[in-house]
Amino acid sequence: MPKKLAFWQGNMAVAMGGIAAGCRFFGGYPITPSSEIAEVMAEELPKINGRFIQMEDEIGGIAATIGASIAGYKAMTATSGPGFSLKQENLGLAYMAEIPIVVIDVMRGGPSTGLPTRVSQQDVMQARWGTHGDHGTIAYAPSSVQECFELTIDAFNMAERFRQPVLVMSDEVIGHMREKVVIPEPGSYPIVDRKRPKVSPEEFVPYLADPADDVPAMASFGDGYRWHVTGLTHNDYGFPTNEPEEIGKKHLRLVRKVERFRDEIVKYDLEQTEGAEILVVSYGCVARSAVRAVREARAKGIRVGHFRPITLWPFPDKELIQAAGQAKKVIVPELNCGQMISEVKIALGCKAEIIPSNLVNGEILRPHEILATIEEVA
Amino acid sequence: MPREEIKPWLRTRFFPHIWCPGCGHGIILHAILRSLVDLGKTREETVIASGIGCSSRMPGYINANTVHTTHGRSLAFATGIKLAKPELTVIDVMGDGDCTAIGGNHFIHACRRNIDITAIVMNNNIYGITGGQASPTTPVGARATTAPYGAIDTPFDICRLAEGAGASYVARATIAQPVLCEQYIKKAIQKKGFSVVEIITHCHTQFGRKNKRPNPVDNLIFFKENSIPKAKAKEMTEEEKKGKIVIGEFVDREGLEYTEAYLKLIERVRG
Ligand SMILES: Cc1ncc(C[n+]2csc(CCOP(=O)(O)OP(=O)(O)O)c2C)c(N)n1
Ligand code: SF4
Numbered sequence: 001m002p003k004k005l006a007f008w009q010g011n012m013a014v015a016m017g018g019i020a021a022g023c024r025f026f027g028g029y030p031i032t033p034s035s036e037i038a039e040v041m042a043e044e045l046p047k048i049n050g051r052f053i054q055m056e057d058e059i060g061g062i063a064a065t066i067g068a069s070i071a072g073y074k075a076m077t078a079t080s081g082p083g084f085s086l087k088q089e090n091l092g093l094a095y096m097a098e099i100p101i102v103v104i105d106v107m108r109g110g111p112s113t114g115l116p117t118r119v120s121q122q123d124v125m126q127a128r129w130g131t132h133g134d135h136g137t138i139a140y141a142p143s144s145v146q147e148c149f150e151l152t153i154d155a156f157n158m159a160e161r162f163r164q165p166v167l168v169m170s171d172e173v174i175g176h177m178r179e180k181v182v183i184p185e186p187g188s189y190p191i192v193d194r195k196r197p198k199v200s201p202e203e204f205v206p207y208l209a210d211p212a213d214d215v216p217a218m219a220s221f222g223d224g225y226r227w228h229v230t231g232l233t234h235n236d237y238g239f240p241t242n243e244p245e246e247i248g249k250k251h252l253r254l255v256r257k258v259e260r261f262r263d264e265i266v267k268y269d270l271e272q273t274e275g276a277e278i279l280v281v282s283y284g285c286v287a288r289s290a291v292r293a294v295r296e297a298r299a300k301g302i303r304v305g306h307f308r309p310i311t312l313w314p315f316p317d318k319e320l321i322q323a324a325g326q327a328k329k330v331i332v333p334e335l336n337c338g339q340m341i342s343e344v345k346i347a348l349g350c351k352a353e354i355i356p357s358n359l360v361n362g363e364i365l366r367p368h369e370i371l372a373t374i375e376e377v378a
Numbered sequence: 379m380p381r382e383e384i385k386p387w388l389r390t391r392f393f394p395h396i397w398c399p400g401c402g403h404g405i406i407l408h409a410i411l412r413s414l415v416d417l418g419k420t421r422e423e424t425v426i427a428s429g430i431g432c433s434s435r436m437p438g439y440i441n442a443n444t445v446h447t448t449h450g451r452s453l454a455f456a457t458g459i460k461l462a463k464p465e466l467t468v469i470d471v472m473g474d475g476d477c478t479a480i481g482g483n484h485f486i487h488a489c490r491r492n493i494d495i496t497a498i499v500m501n502n503n504i505y506g507i508t509g510g511q512a513s514p515t516t517p518v519g520a521r522a523t524t525a526p527y528g529a530i531d532t533p534f535d536i537c538r539l540a541e542g543a544g545a546s547y548v549a550r551a552t553i554a555q556p557v558l559c560e561q562y563i564k565k566a567i568q569k570k571g572f573s574v575v576e577i578i579t580h581c582h583t584q585f586g587r588k589n590k591r592p593n594p595v596d597n598l599i600f601f602k603e604n605s606i607p608k609a610k611a612k613e614m615t616e617e618e619k620k621g622k623i624v625i626g627e628f629v630d631r632e633g634l635e636y637t638e639a640y641l642k643l644i645e646r647v648r649g
Pocket of ligand 2 (some may be wrong): 396397398399400402403433434502506507580581582583584
């Protein structure tokens, strides 16, 4: 059977990936360079009996998205820079109340209004720690339009599995770039749905987690189970608590449910890391340039490899250590003043010299620039 | 004591409630539950949403589908729930600060969208839960912890705000008229479209203490003595209306409801 092919923008692929994952609700607010995601959803969702709503701001966009998820929908929102900042408070509510949603951030230059039409990777730490308080984070960074599609499906699957928000940290280049996409047949990729209660409404304890995975089953408003959702720290009954034992139990579970399954969540990609004396670590749009630079450097006889975290969070630290092997120099090119490099330093410590390569002028790092850095340190 | 039919609607597991003895919020909770029971609503089809505040702790005590969201944002959450499942009866309970300060934007847009949600605004003219700071409905001259010399900014008239923004049903009563409260809440729930019932209540602990009405009873007497029906208010001058609470129904109109419009759009798109 011929494969279904498309020629899509990254933003289009994110929207179509969401729909392929079962997303039937989108609440959002327009912002460059993410608006195409909302526009595609506005057009596509009514065709499949889904719901699209343009809210009064990004706070409302994520709030409506969480509301729809509580009512049983797979739901997502998309934004950029300033909008991602506005969403942080309600993102925290979704972590605390354990409501699955997907949030797309198409990164542009910041801080503030910054560079609406130009690329950056400045929100990757905000993805981890943007909302106040502890929680486990799952965030993907696509490097191609194909990955925009596939990782949005993964994001929904993880959101449903772990009952929490999952982030797709796209960027202006990936979001606006057009590439060939191979659309998999529905049914050929896994789709995860949130666990439903197995007990009767009378026996239902909404936040009683299964010890096997630390994730409680989730009922939907309107399906006969009555439960209370709150952003206050709560006990198994969903009721606000000030009991130290109950507080600790809930809080630790929010972090542990992701940590425990870290190995199943983490994704990364390797390029010629065998025997590498130099390792380049990059993600998102930068990884495209970096991989090309690594190939060119190899052709010139430089023993260099590339490691690409696909999940920024959890950060693939064990895998990075393995890939770094005996490499003595690790270059970390990023479109920020050095954010993920901290994770590289934590992972590799003093085993290698860790060399930043940062660009924050709204441009993308080009292959020859990364190649020059490789040659410099070689 | 609540009627027998109301008891299953209370989550007694969550008691004792956090409200100060004599707080007006309890009277409103009772009026809402009486309305739901009388209208024959089931707990399964009912959603109660709220933001943050003393008033917003109400959903926890109601044995339905309840969601206690972030400060000011509950109408946006409720909008998502209602659009996802229009068959649900969605009630959003808010304090004056929650609704008209931090949540003001969501409030006017919910009115404009005319989505079938019933907003019940418990207006005690103060931020109760955080210790008596001024709210957008604190009267000029009234004292608050952040207005120690008396508030100087003009308060909102919540009903006029809702009317101007496009709500389908708008009414106001005080907790000194519990039967009227119930009557308006029932009409608001039955109304297809966005409806707003502003209920004037008291926070004797925070507002009362600073404004010479420290006891719940002082406040009830104040509300009784100063409430004037809409018809009577029409004949009064602005000067005469100063310090009075105009009660009654201000808007009762039909308009295109948002979820109905969206479902029609789906039909049109799908052909
Ligand atoms: C973003 C945010 N800002 C501030 C607060 C603190 N806060 C909680 S409730 C509240 C005001 C409550 O007043 P109101 O809505 O009138 O309710 P009441 O307590 O009087 O019933 C404030 C300022 C908060 N929880 N969240
Ligand atoms: S502080 Fe005021 S609003 Fe809060 S419970 Fe006490 S009386 Fe009621």
